[in-house]
Amino acid sequence: TQxxxxxxxxxxIQEGENLTVYCNSSSVFSSLQWYRQEPGEGPVxxxxxxxxxxxxxxxxxxxxxxxxxxxxxxxxxxAQPGDTGLYLCAGxxxxxxxxxxxxxTKLIIKP
Amino acid sequence: DTAVSQTPKYxxxxxxxxxxxxxxxxxxxxxxxxYKQDSKKFLKIMFSYNNKELIINETVPNRFSPKSxxxxxxxxxxxxxxxxxxxxxxxxxxxxxxxxxxxEQFFGPGTRLTVL
Numbered sequence: 001t002q003x004x005x006x007x008x009x010x011x012x013i014q015e016g017e018n019l020t021v022y023c024n025s026s027s028v029f030s031s032l033q034w035y036r037q038e039p040g041e042g043p044v045x046x047x048x049x050x051x052x053x054x055x056x057x058x059x060x061x062x063x064x065x066x067x068x069x070x071x072x073x074x075x076x077x078x079a080q081p082g083d084t085g086l087y088l089c090a091g092x093x094x095x096x097x098x099x100x101x102x103x104x105t106k107l108i109i110k111p
Numbered sequence: 112d113t114a115v116s117q118t119p120k121y122x123x124x125x126x127x128x129x130x131x132x133x134x135x136x137x138x139x140x141x142x143x144x145x146y147k148q149d150s151k152k153f154l155k156i157m158f159s160y161n162n163k164e165l166i167i168n169e170t171v172p173n174r175f176s177p178k179s180x181x182x183x184x185x186x187x188x189x190x191x192x193x194x195x196x197x198x199x200x201x202x203x204x205x206x207x208x209x210x211x212x213x214x215e216q217f218f219g220p221g222t223r224l225t226v227l
Contacts (some may be wrong), residue, residue, distance in 0.1 A: 020149055030213075043218050044218070077114070088154065097166050098161050098167055099214055103153050104153065104154075106152070
């Protein structure tokens with residue numbers, strides 16, 4: 001059974017602080033996606049990383065795919081209240097229609 | 112234009128009733144999904160259709176029956192609703208499904224089902 005362990009489950013920090021969310025697995029993924037979900041809405045895709053070691057930046061968010069394509073991290077620099085939400089990672093396996101989902105990280109940024 | 116839409120947004124009903132949730136996507140995607148998100152926010156796949164053909168059918172009670180009249184629509188019918196069915200149900204679609212490296216999914220706004 002493929003699993004994607006996401007940590008931490010919950011994080012509450014002050015505006016301006018940095019944070020990192022991790023997703024780890026023993027399985028190799030063809031790609032890994034990060035989504036953000038706000039209350040009352042569906043998850044929205046932020047980024048997809050495909051190549052081992054790949055780093056992608058989205059403003060203050062930095063996403064990294066592990067060299068072996070088994071893990072990924074999301075780093076937020078100088079967090080803002082607008083970053084508050086549920087962050088979900090999901091791994092894709094080629095020829096498998098089903099994404100493997102992490103349990104999510106609930107992030108609260110206090111002003 | 113809304114890419115993936117679901118109706119209704121909220122559904123409050125009594126135990127034992129039958130209800131349906133509708134989903135439509137205008138992205139031209141081939142694959143559509145139903146997910147259940149429980150109170151702990153874990154997203155659990157229920158069903159997936161590719162070009163109107165059922166390809167994922169997870170361990171879901173057979174009170175739940177998906178129907179895809181065409182590749183832009185995927186509806187979910189639930190018979191004999193139970194208290195434990197209370198959750199948020201999300202519809203999603205993807206262009207490539209399992210045929211590419213990506214399988215990037217686009218979600219609807221969700222249907223919050225409350226069974227009393």
